Amino acid sequence: MAKKVVATLKKEGGVSYAKVIKAVRSAKTGAYTFREEMVPSPLVQETLKK
Structure with a gap:
């Protein structure tokens, strides 16, 4: 099941x-x-600041 999620x-x-x-x-x-x-890659830094 996890492989399907990663593939999509x-x-x-x-x-x-x-x-x-x-x-x-x-x-x-x-x-x-x-x-x-x-999270979307551009929002990684913003997410880590929280």
Whole structure:
């Protein structure tokens, strides 16, 4: 199933995407969790600033 999703994101002429993985600290426990997002390549820096 994942291969189908990746294959459709790599279509020629479409927008290129990047996977952004951020470490987010829980206020309740203090443990870190990782949040993954698929964002268009031009918006990667903007996403990381948040």
